Amino acid sequence: YAMPVMIAGIAFTINEVFDKILLAKLLPEGIADGEVGKYAACYKLAMFMTLFATAFRMGIEPFFFSHSTSENPQKAYAQITNYFVVLGSAILLAVVVYADVLKLLFVRNPAYWEAMSVVPLIVLANFFLGIYHNLSVWYKVTDQTKFGAYISLIGALLTIMINYTLIPSMSYMASAIATMIAYGSMMVLSFYFGRRYYPIPYNFRKIYFYLSISILFSIISFYVFDRDIWVGSFLLFVFLALVFKMEREKLTRIFLRK
Numbered sequence: 260y261a262m263p264v265m266i267a268g269i270a271f272t273i274n275e276v277f278d279k280i281l282l283a284k285l286l287p288e289g290i291a292d293g294e295v296g297k298y299a300a301c302y303k304l305a306m307f308m309t310l311f312a313t314a315f316r317m318g319i320e321p322f323f324f325s326h327s328t329s330e331n332p333q334k335a336y337a338q339i340t341n342y343f344v345v346l347g348s349a350i351l352l353a354v355v356v357y358a359d360v361l362k363l364l365f366v367r368n369p370a371y372w373e374a375m376s377v378v379p380l381i382v383l384a385n386f387f388l389g390i391y392h393n394l395s396v397w398y399k400v401t402d403q404t405k406f407g408a409y410i411s412l413i414g415a416l417l418t419i420m421i422n423y424t425l426i427p428s429m430s431y432m433a434s435a436i437a438t439m440i441a442y443g444s445m446m447v448l449s450f451y452f453g454r455r456y457y458p459i460p461y462n463f464r465k466i467y468f469y470l471s472i473s474i475l476f477s478i479i480s481f482y483v484f485d486r487d488i489w490v491g492s493f494l495l496f497v498f499l500a501l502v503f504k505m506e507r508e509k510l511t512r513i514f515l516r517k
Contacts, residue, residue, distance in 0.1 A: 263408035270411035274418045274441050278434035281419075285426040297374035298431035300366045305381040307354050307361075308347065312389030315343055319393075327400040333459040340393045340459075344466045345502055347386050348473035352498055355379050355477040356491030377435035379481050383474065384435070387442040394449040397457035406456075410448045414441040465505070472498060 282295045319339055326332045354361065358378050366372065391410075398406040418441045425433030453459060476498055480491035 260402060260404055263404040263406075266408040267404075267411035270408070270415040273415040274411075274438065277415075277418055278422050278437060281422045281426055282431060282434060285423070286430060293370075294374075294430050297371045298377065298434060300368065300371035301362075301374040301377055302381055303365050304354060304358060304361055304378050305385045306365075308350055308382050308385040308389065311347065311350055312385060312392065315346075315389065316392045320396075320399075323396045323400060332400075333457075336396055336459050337461045340390070341462055341465060343389065343393050344469050345506065347389055348469040349495075349499065349502065351382055351386050352473045352476055352480075352495050354382050355481050356488065356495050358481070359486050359488065374431055375486075377431060379477050380432075380435040380439045383477075384439040384442045387439065387446045391442065391446040391449050394446065394453055397449075397453040397459065401457050403456065406449075406452055410445050410452075413448065414445040417441040417444055469502070472501065 279295055279299060282298065283291050286294055322339070323332075323336065326335055329335075355378065358375060362372060362375060366375075395407060398404055418437050421437035421440060422434055425436065429436070450461075476494040480486065480494050484490040
C-alpha cells in the first residue's frame with residue numbers, strides 16, 4: 260500500500276522544486292539567480308491556497324477512511340469535494356484580486372514584483388492539486404495506490420518536459436505554466452480513472468461552474484483590468500453573492516443548526 264505512495268511523494272517533490280533547479284541551469288548565468296529569486300518570491304503568494312488545501316486534506320482524509328465501509332460513502336465524498344471547490348474558488352479569486360496588497364506583506368523587495376504575472380497560474384495550480392487530493396480518495400480506499408504513483412509520475416514528467424522546452428524562451432513563466440498543466444493533468448486523470456474504478460456522484464456541473472467563474476473573474480481582474488483592486492473587489496463580491504444564492508440552503512443548515 261505504502262510503496263506507491265512513497266513514489267508519488269517523490270514525484271510530487273519533483274513538481275515542487277525541479278522548476279527552480281531547471282531555471283538555474285537553463286537560463287544564462289548572468290540572470291539565472293535573479294530570475295529564480297523573483298519566481299520563488301512571488302510563488303510564496305500561493306501559500307494561502309497551499310495552507311487551505313493541506314489543512315483540508317489532513318482533516319478530511321481520516322473521514323474518508325472511517326466512512327469507507329459505511330452505507331453509500333460516495334455521496335458524502337462528493338459533497339465534501341463540492342465544499343472544497345466552493346471555498347477554494349473563493350480563495351483563488353481573493354488572492355488574485357488582492358495580490359498587490361499581499362505582495363507588500365510577503366514580497367517586500369520591489370525588484371521581485373516583476374514576476375507577479377505568475378501568481379494567478381501558481382495559485383490555480385495549487386488549487387488543482389487540492390482538488391486532485393480530494394479526488395484521490397478512490398484509489399486510497401480501494402487499495403489501488405499504484406494509480407497514485409502513475410498519475411504523479413505523469414505530472415513529474417510533464418513538469419520536466421515543459422520546463423526544459425520553454426524556460427529558454429519564457430523564463431519563470433514557463434515554470435508557472437508547467438506547474439499548472441502538471442497539477443491540472445493529475446486532477447483530470449484522477450477523475451477519469453476514479454469514474455471507472457470507484458464511481459463517485461460528483462456534481463460536475465456545479466464544480467465546473469464555480470471553477471470556471473473564479474478563473475474567468477481572476478483573468479478579468481488581473482490581466483484585463485491590470486489588477487485594479489476596485490474592479491477585482493466587485494467581481495469577488497459578485498462571486499460570493501452567487502455562492503450564497505446557490506448554496507444558501509446548505510450554508511444555513513451548516514451554520515445555523517443547533
